[in-house]
Amino acid sequence: MKMAGIAKSSEGWHWTPSGGLVAGIPSKGVIQPSQNIKQSDAVFDVIVIGAGYTGLTATRDLTTSGVKTLLLEGRDRIGGRTWSSNIDGYPYEMGGTWVHWFQPHVYRELSRYGMINELVHSTDFTKKHNYFSFATRSGRRTMSHEEEDEMFSRAMQKFVNVDGNFGKTVMPFPFDAYWNKNVLKYANLSVADRIAQIRHDLSEDERHAIESFVLLCSGGTAQNSAFLDFLRWWAAGNYDYRTLLDTIIVFKLKCGQSEFARRFFNEALATSNLAYSFNTVISRVDSTNNTVRVTTRDGRAFQAKRVICTAPLNVLSKIAFNPPLLAEKTEASKLKHVNQCVKVHAEIKDPEMRSWSGVTYPDNKLVIGLADGKTPAGYTHCVFFGCDANHIHAEENIDETLKAVKKFAPMDVNRLVFHNWSKDEFAEGAW
Amino acid sequence: MKMAGIAKSSEGWHWTPSGGLVAGIPSKGVIQPSQNIKQSDAVFDVIVIGAGYTGLTATRDLTTSGVKTLLLEGRDRIGGRTWSSNIDGYPYEMGGTWVHWFQPHVYRELSRYGMINELVHSTDFTKKHNYFSFATRSGRRTMSHEEEDEMFSRAMQKFVNVDGNFGKTVMPFPFDAYWNKNVLKYANLSVADRIAQIRHDLSEDERHAIESFVLLCSGGTAQNSAFLDFLRWWAAGNYDYRTLLDTIIVFKLKCGQSEFARRFFNEALATSNLAYSFNTVISRVDSTNNTVRVTTRDGRAFQAKRVICTAPLNVLSKIAFNPPLLAEKTEASKLKHVNQCVKVHAEIKDPEMRSWSGVTYPDNKLVIGLADGKTPAGYTHCVFFGCDANHIHAEENIDETLKAVKKFAPMDVNRLVFHNWSKDEFAEGAW
Numbered sequence: 001m002k003m004a005g006i007a008k009s010s011e012g013w014h015w016t017p018s019g020g021l022v023a024g025i026p027s028k029g030v031i032q033p034s035q036n037i038k039q040s041d042a043v044f045d046v047i048v049i050g051a052g053y054t055g056l057t058a059t060r061d062l063t064t065s066g067v068k069t070l071l072l073e074g075r076d077r078i079g080g081r082t083w084s085s086n087i088d089g090y091p092y093e094m095g096g097t098w099v100h101w102f103q104p105h106v107y108r109e110l111s112r113y114g115m116i117n118e119l120v121h122s123t124d125f126t127k128k129h130n131y132f133s134f135a136t137r138s139g140r141r142t143m144s145h146e147e148e149d150e151m152f153s154r155a156m157q158k159f160v161n162v163d164g165n166f167g168k169t170v171m172p173f174p175f176d177a178y179w180n181k182n183v184l185k186y187a188n189l190s191v192a193d194r195i196a197q198i199r200h201d202l203s204e205d206e207r208h209a210i211e212s213f214v215l216l217c218s219g220g221t222a223q224n225s226a227f228l229d230f231l232r233w234w235a236a237g238n239y240d241y242r243t244l245l246d247t248i249i250v251f252k253l254k255c256g257q258s259e260f261a262r263r264f265f266n267e268a269l270a271t272s273n274l275a276y277s278f279n280t281v282i283s284r285v286d287s288t289n290n291t292v293r294v295t296t297r298d299g300r301a302f303q304a305k306r307v308i309c310t311a312p313l314n315v316l317s318k319i320a321f322n323p324p325l326l327a328e329k330t331e332a333s334k335l336k337h338v339n340q341c342v343k344v345h346a347e348i349k350d351p352e353m354r355s356w357s358g359v360t361y362p363d364n365k366l367v368i369g370l371a372d373g374k375t376p377a378g379y380t381h382c383v384f385f386g387c388d389a390n391h392i393h394a395e396e397n398i399d400e401t402l403k404a405v406k407k408f409a410p411m412d413v414n415r416l417v418f419h420n421w422s423k424d425e426f427a428e429g430a431w
Numbered sequence: 432m433k434m435a436g437i438a439k440s441s442e443g444w445h446w447t448p449s450g451g452l453v454a455g456i457p458s459k460g461v462i463q464p465s466q467n468i469k470q471s472d473a474v475f476d477v478i479v480i481g482a483g484y485t486g487l488t489a490t491r492d493l494t495t496s497g498v499k500t501l502l503l504e505g506r507d508r509i510g511g512r513t514w515s516s517n518i519d520g521y522p523y524e525m526g527g528t529w530v531h532w533f534q535p536h537v538y539r540e541l542s543r544y545g546m547i548n549e550l551v552h553s554t555d556f557t558k559k560h561n562y563f564s565f566a567t568r569s570g571r572r573t574m575s576h577e578e579e580d581e582m583f584s585r586a587m588q589k590f591v592n593v594d595g596n597f598g599k600t601v602m603p604f605p606f607d608a609y610w611n612k613n614v615l616k617y618a619n620l621s622v623a624d625r626i627a628q629i630r631h632d633l634s635e636d637e638r639h640a641i642e643s644f645v646l647l648c649s650g651g652t653a654q655n656s657a658f659l660d661f662l663r664w665w666a667a668g669n670y671d672y673r674t675l676l677d678t679i680i681v682f683k684l685k686c687g688q689s690e691f692a693r694r695f696f697n698e699a700l701a702t703s704n705l706a707y708s709f710n711t712v713i714s715r716v717d718s719t720n721n722t723v724r725v726t727t728r729d730g731r732a733f734q735a736k737r738v739i740c741t742a743p744l745n746v747l748s749k750i751a752f753n754p755p756l757l758a759e760k761t762e763a764s765k766l767k768h769v770n771q772c773v774k775v776h777a778e779i780k781d782p783e784m785r786s787w788s789g790v791t792y793p794d795n796k797l798v799i800g801l802a803d804g805k806t807p808a809g810y811t812h813c814v815f816f817g818c819d820a821n822h823i824h825a826e827e828n829i830d831e832t833l834k835a836v837k838k839f840a841p842m843d844v845n846r847l848v849f850h851n852w853s854k855d856e857f858a859e860g861a862w
Binding site: 064065066101102103104105107108111116117119121172173174175176179236238240243246 | 495496497532533534535536538539542547548550552603604605606607610667669671674677
């Protein structure tokens with residue numbers, strides 16, 4: 001499994017029938033050597049905490065502007081909740097995957113690095129198993145992808161249509177979600193609440209379609225997921241199911257997200273303004289007299305004039321800030337976002353599965369699956385998503401995980417690859 | 432008309448019934464003083480030619496990266512083919528206007544400058560004249576905006592559907608238009624050719640809808656506009672008429688594009704790495720021995736290690752390059768793009784027109800009109816587009832221009848504002 005020149009991360013899981021379950025997978029995101037700090041680097045201009053895309057972008061922009069920057073990261077790799085394997089040269093995406101020219105911030109960076117001609121389709125609709133399988137308590141059926149889209153589109157339109165304008169009136173700007181203050185009357189409406197409001201207008205199939213799709217987005221449960229959180233996804237997809245699908249689940253990077261993340265890191269490194277240290281977990285941030293002192297869990301300390309902290313919401317409260325963060329921010333971090341998405345990749349021996357997608361809901365441990373690529377062996381790569389409802393830790397019981405995958409359709413599974421975001425100490429949840 | 436602190440550009444035209452036609456309009460894009468070069472600025476790191484968004488972005492990125500930059504611009508203002516008036520504090524957009532989160536490069540910059548909550552709708556569909564007027568050789572009719580969208584959507588789908596997949600198969604990536612080499616078989620197909628191919632499947636109304644909409648995009652004629660050029664617009668709007676409309680003609684900046692452009696310029700200026708000179712027309716660029724010498728039409732010369740030339744295609748061949756540019760580039764500049772868009776703003780006394788749009792085609796000098804805002808006086812601002820077919824120079828005969836406006840609907844016109852891009856020596860055409 002080891003690739004020449006590609007180091008293995010301690011993160012992620014890899015299972016094969018012959019090799020069993022192995023912790024850690026190789027990735028271009030692993031940085032070696034793991035630190036480059038010189039003794040002369042006494043006080044930095046800026047310390048950036050976290051090497052996900054936010055931290056990498058800040059680091060790149062600072063270092064290319066001549067600012068002496070120290071990047072500190074708890075993991076052994078860059079990319080945060082977006083990173084790809086390099087197994088036989090093939091990228092399975094452990095977290096954030098799909099890109100589109102309708103994702104403005106990501107696309108600008110792809111364009112900047114000359115990578116816009118490296119997009120590929122996850123699914124290829126020219127193969128034999130060109131259908132959608134839908135398994136609910138009413139049984140298992142197959143339909144065409146056109147029928148699938150029509151059903152999901154119809155159901156989602158009912159779900160979002162609180163204003164007679166499919167959400168466009170109450171949330172005209174996805175990136176400025178509270179622009180219309182009337183939207184706040186839905187602030188406490190859960191996905192389950194909204195479904196209850198429209199239950200008389202929904203077939204059972206439509207209700208299952210809504211729940212499976214919304215939970216794919218939120219990673220939570222129908223009870224703890226906010227209606228408005230989904231409405232932001234919907235608005236970002238221009239208030240249309242097919243446009244939303246195109247925006248979030250069609251195109252990915254042939255080279256993998258970790259290669260993309262390397263572009264940011266390498267550009268920063270080339271400036272000579274970048275010091276970095278991986279495997280460096282932050283425990284304290286003390287700010288006094290124009291100096292910030294950042295202390296690590298193992299007792300090291302670094303100083304800078306400023307700090308940019310990009311720690312994810314669900315782990316922000318694990319860092320002690322002095323003076324403390326805004327009370328609202330600390331409270332939000334302790335409440336946490338609900339996304340406990342389970343994402344499992346399977347290599348399937350049948351190449352004709354490249355055209356397939358499916359839902360098994362509500363009685364399976366994984367909810368949505370779709371073809372996501374062709375592996376170097378010529379097999380089909382499918383990806384499966386679960387959520388906090390019926391949650392599993394995929395590595396704890398591989399037989400259970402395999403069973404959940406095979407519940408979608410008959411599949412000869414040759415490999416599983418995944419990252420358990422819920423047990424990840426630097427994320428405590430997904431994206 | 433003069434605004435405190437807002438200088439008047441020599442560009443643009445302004446007509447009122449009482450004041451008549453006046454050359455020049457005030458704009459936040461005018462830079463005063465017009466140059467800031469010091470004697471000590473002997474050799475720059477980089478000279479940027481042109482202060483449109485491309486040149487401004489390059490200048491901003493260079494100066495914030497510590498690069499000593501000289502920005503040279505032929506006009507008295509920044510923004511190139513995108514600039515706004517400041518008439519009684521109100522921005523009429525002379526060129527590029529509409530933005531959306533589906534325009535990745537622009538939206539990233541709006542986000543960077545904290546301006547995403549400054550978007551406003553051009554049209555307000557809550558007023559009395561909430562209809563579309565369609566005047567063709569078959570007469571003048573009105574229809575609802577839903578009927579308008581349905582007709583245009585149906586017609587445009589027929590127009591683009593060369594592959595049975597509404598163009599998505601032959602051009603899957605708008606920003607990488609020739610990714611599928613099969614697309615090249617349409618390289619010589621004109622808009623007129625494509626309409627001829629499908630003429631038996633088109634009603635007269637559908638044909639007029641196609642021609643008016645495509646000419647709005649191309650600014651040319653049906654004969655000289657390329658089918659593939661329109662297909663790029665279509666692909667960028669995700670192969671759907673309504674999505675395309677949302678992307679290109681719904682949201683604009685409340686503060687005007689010139690205020691947006693100022694953000695780039697001001698950020699660059701704040702670095703102290705920016706020297707600039709407006710009213711500075713470039714005639715020659717000579718590159719030898721790692722030095723570039725840029726000569727102006729009035730005989731001044733500037734030196735730098737590198738030059739970035741952002742002169743528009745249609746005027747690039749007016750600059751003598753030594754060594755010469757690639758032959759293909761020079762040839763393209765001499766052939767020119769076809770966009771000779773005529774864009775005329777009218778202030779209309781009736782506030783109920785704020786919900787209106789219309790087409791008059793093929794016998795009017797202006798083709799498409801729509802409500803574009805509410806003026807400080809409480810009147811409606813409508814914008815009208817013409818093209819190279821039936822082309823006019825709007826300032827040459829104001830009565831003819833007014834007549835073309837009034838052909839759309841009865842209108843009490845209080846003001847006209849426009850820029851004649853075809854006579855513009857620094858553009859020789861529109862965007």
